[in-house]
Structure formats: C-alpha cells, structure tokens
Amino acid sequence: MSCPEERLVAFLAGQLSSEEERRFDEHLLACEQCWAAVQADRAARLALEQLRQPAPAGLQGRVAASVALAAAEALKGPVVAGRHLTQRHRLAAGQRRRSQRRAWRAPSLLHRAATRPHVRLVAAACLLVGLAAGSFGWVASRSAAPEPAQVAAVAAMITPGSPPTTALRAGEHLVIGGQALVVSAYQLEGTEELVATSARPFPVPSTSHLLTGSSPHAWMATKGRLSMYGVNRRGGGESMFVVAAMPIAEMPQMAARLGLI
Amino acid sequence: MDDQERAFLEAAMPHLDVVYRVARHTSRDHHQAEDLVQETYLRAFAAFASHRGPSTKAWLVTICINLARSEGRRRARRAVETSLPEHYEPEAPGVNVPEEALAKIDRASVSRALAQVPEEQRLAIVLMDLAGHSASEVAEMLGCPRNTVLSRVFRGRQRLASLLVGEDVNRELS
Numbered sequence: 001m002s003c004p005e006e007r008l009v010a011f012l013a014g015q016l017s018s019e020e021e022r023r024f025d026e027h028l029l030a031c032e033q034c035w036a037a038v039q040a041d042r043a044a045r046l047a048l049e050q051l052r053q054p055a056p057a058g059l060q061g062r063v064a065a066s067v068a069l070a071a072a073e074a075l076k077g078p079v080v081a082g083r084h085l086t087q088r089h090r091l092a093a094g095q096r097r098r099s100q101r102r103a104w105r106a107p108s109l110l111h112r113a114a115t116r117p118h119v120r121l122v123a124a125a126c127l128l129v130g131l132a133a134g135s136f137g138w139v140a141s142r143s144a145a146p147e148p149a150q151v152a153a154v155a156a157m158i159t160p161g162s163p164p165t166t167a168l169r170a171g172e173h174l175v176i177g178g179q180a181l182v183v184s185a186y187q188l189e190g191t192e193e194l195v196a197t198s199a200r201p202f203p204v205p206s207t208s209h210l211l212t213g214s215s216p217h218a219w220m221a222t223k224g225r226l227s228m229y230g231v232n233r234r235g236g237g238e239s240m241f242v243v244a245a246m247p248i249a250e251m252p253q254m255a256a257r258l259g260l261i
Numbered sequence: 262m263d264d265q266e267r268a269f270l271e272a273a274m275p276h277l278d279v280v281y282r283v284a285r286h287t288s289r290d291h292h293q294a295e296d297l298v299q300e301t302y303l304r305a306f307a308a309f310a311s312h313r314g315p316s317t318k319a320w321l322v323t324i325c326i327n328l329a330r331s332e333g334r335r336r337a338r339r340a341v342e343t344s345l346p347e348h349y350e351p352e353a354p355g356v357n358v359p360e361e362a363l364a365k366i367d368r369a370s371v372s373r374a375l376a377q378v379p380e381e382q383r384l385a386i387v388l389m390d391l392a393g394h395s396a397s398e399v400a401e402m403l404g405c406p407r408n409t410v411l412s413r414v415f416r417g418r419q420r421l422a423s424l425l426v427g428e429d430v431n432r433e434l435s
Binding site: 060 | 263265266269270274277278280281282286291292295296298299302303306307366367368371372374375386390391396408411412415417418419421422423425
C-alpha cells in the first residue's frame with residue numbers, strides 16, 4: 001500500500017498540527033515505507049551538511065577586483081553608458097594619465113624620456129584607446145591552451161627583485177606566436193609591471209576569467225604570484241594586457257594608477 | 262573606491278559563501294562556478310542602484326540561478342525532471358538507509374551524488390539546504406508554489422539518499 005506523499009512532506013516540513021503529528025508518529029510505527037522515507041530524508045540532510053563549505057580562498061579578491069574594474073569603467077563612461085570616446089577625449093585623457101603614471105626611473109630611461117617625451121604620450125594614448133574603444137562588441141574567447149605563448153613569454157619576463165632590461169624599459173618590440181607586440185616595463189612603489197600591447201587581440205589563457213558583466217572584452221588570470229589583466233579589441237585597435245607580482249585584488253588600483261583604466 | 266562600490270561590497274560580500282555554494286552546485290565544475298559568482302556580482306553591481314529588495318542575499322542568489330539557468334539553456338544541457346507517481350514509492354523498497362554510514366561519506370561523493378539529482382529537485386535542495394532559504398523564499402525565487410518546493414526538496418533528498426547508498430556500497434566493495 002502506498003501513502004500520500006503530501007502527508008510525508010508536511011510532516012518533514014513541520015507543518016502538521018500537534019494532533020496530526022501524533023497520529024503520523026503512530027503511522028510511522030506501522031508503515032515501513034514511510035519510516036524508510038523519513039530516515040532517508042534525515043540521512044540526506046546530514047550528508048548535505050558537508051557541502052556547506054566556504055568559497056575558495058582568493059575568490060573574494062577576484063570578485064572585488066572585477067567589481068573595481070567595472071566601477072572604474074563605469075566612471076569613465078564608455079562601457080556602461082555605451083558612449084564612444086572621441087579621439088580628442090582619448091588623447092586628452094592619455095595626456096592626463098601620463099602625468100600620473102610613473103614609468104621605470106632608471107637613469108637611462110630618464111634621459112630617454114626627457115629626449116623622447118612623445119613616446120610615452122603615444123603609448124599612454126594607445127593603451128587608453130585600446131581600453132576605451134575595445135569595450136564594444138568583442139567577446140574574448142578563451143584559448144584552448146592553458147597559457148598562450150604570448151602570455152607565457154611576458155609573464156616569464158617578470159623577475160621579482162631584479163630590474164627589467166634596458167630594452168624592456170624602453171619598450172621592447174617582439175614577435176611571439178606569430179604576433180607582433182610591444183612589452184614595456186613600469187614601476188609603482190617598487191613593484192614592477194609589464195604591459196604588452198598589440199594591434200591584434202591577444203589569445204586568452206584557458207584558465208582566465210572573462211569580465212563579461214560590464215566589459216565583454218576584458219579578462220583576468222593568475223599564475224602563482226603573478227596577476228594579469230587584459231583588454232582585447234577587434235577591428236584593428238590596440239589590445240593589451242598587464243602582468244604584475246601582486247594579488248589580483250590590487251590589480252584595478254594599479255591599472256588605474258598606470259592610467260590603463 | 263567610490264561610495265557606490267564600497268556600499269555594494271559591504272552589502273554583497275558577506276553573502277559570497279552562499280552564492281558560491283549555489284553556483285557550485287548549479288555548475289559543471291568549480292571553474293565554471295567561480296565564473297558564475299563573478300558574473301553574478303558584476304550583474305548585481307550594475308543593478309545595485311535600483312536594488313530595493315529587503316534581502317540582498319536572496320537578490321544575489323536569484324541573479325545567480327537565473328544566470329545558471331541561462332547558461333544551462335545555452336548549452337542545451339538542461340536535465341529533464343523525472344516525473345514521479347502521485348503516491349510516494351521508494352526507489353529501493355525495503356532497503357533502509359544506513360544513516361550513520363552516510364554521515365561518513367566524503368564531501369566529493371556527496372557532491373557527485375547531488376549532481377545526479379534532477380535539476381529542479383537539486384536547485385530546491387541547494388536553495389533550502391545549502392543556501393539556507395525558507396521554502397517561501399525559494400518559492401518566490403523560482404516562481405512556483407511553496408508546496409511544489411517542499412515536494413521537490415523531499416523527492417530530491419530521497420533520490421540523493423538512494424544515490425549515496427550506492428556510493429557507500431561501492432566504496433565498501435572497493
């Protein structure tokens with residue numbers, strides 16, 4: 001004989017009156033089927049207790065970083081508001097950020113920067129154009145490779161504790177995985193950052209997290225102590241990614257101070 | 262950090278564990294779950310200015326399950342809920358569930374078994390047993406009657422216990 005399910009459900013949910021509950025208790029003594037169901041319910045709840053686990057370490061930082069990036073982009077306007085920046089705005093913004101950014105301050109670079117100030121200005125403008133205009137329409141797709149050659153090569157150039165090469169300080173032109181890119185070193189408060197730019201979108205590591213909520217072009221990834229943040233753009237614009245030995249949660253602040261967002 | 266961002270993080274971050282639990286058991290793996298959590302928070306942040314609901318936790322969880330369902334539809338992986346007869350009939354009549362033995366089953370086995378529970382039942386279990394929502398809250402989130410939620414939870418737990426008995430037997434045999 002089968003018993004109505006709704007009575008069992010009501011009993012387990014504590015919805016029966018005290019009199020109904022007393023009668024159901026008596027029923028349980030006689031009905032093996034309902035008694036087995038009650039036992040199974042309790043066992044399942046007990047087992048489920050094991051799944052009440054906290055979020056993985058690092059997820060909070062990653063989420064906070066993505067929110068910070070979204071907030072920064074929202075303040076700039078192009079992503080959330082969907083407005084294109086004009087070339088005049090981009091250059092003006094690039095120029096503003098140039099004064100906030102502190103490039104690597106080795107003596108040779110100081111000389112170079114003094115003699116070739118337009119180089120930094122153009123680089124800043126290109127990065128901003130990449131970030132601003134790259135916000136539209138392109139959805140990054142993750143590479144089949146865990147770490148594309150371009151990303152692996154730039155990440156390998158970071159050597160915490162050692163100054164970057166002269167070429168990197170000046171902006172090194174390279175071809176990696178068939179893609180032409182420029183890698184430049186910066187330093188903020190003793191932490192080295194490498195910024196790679198290219199006319200083509202960079203392949204995105206398969207382990208990266210795409211920032212699809214507010215900016216379909218952006219991605220973040222970690223590799224040991226290194227954090228990476230990138231923005232891709234299709235249609236011939238500048239794409240970029242930055243690598244630094246810092247927690248992912250600190251990347252938005254660093255990217256903002258470098259004038260990348 | 263601007264005021265809006267700070268206010269959002271203060272309101273939303275305390276619920277990260279719950280949102281992750283929901284994401285973890287509505288996703289294929291923990292990578293997808295972490296992406297889902299991040300997406301949930303980005304969507305929530307974008308809509309935070311207009312959020313007026315009494316429960317930030319329920320709001321975040323609702324965004325999370327809607328995203329998970331969209332993803333599920335997109336991947337055409339949506340499981341079909343198995344229809345059960347009106348009267349309850351245990352899958353293995355006469356087999357008692359060894360409660361003490363099940364309590365010792367490891368987390369990975371429980372997670373694997375839960376993944377095999379039909380989607381609608383699993384979702385009701387996740388929202389009530391793992392996220393700690395009441396049946397009424399879950400009914401509002403899912404847009405279905407409260408009794409339907411309780412029925413899904415009941416059936417899902419029965420299915421889960423049955424699957425775990427299989428896990429336990431398999432473990433002992435191995």
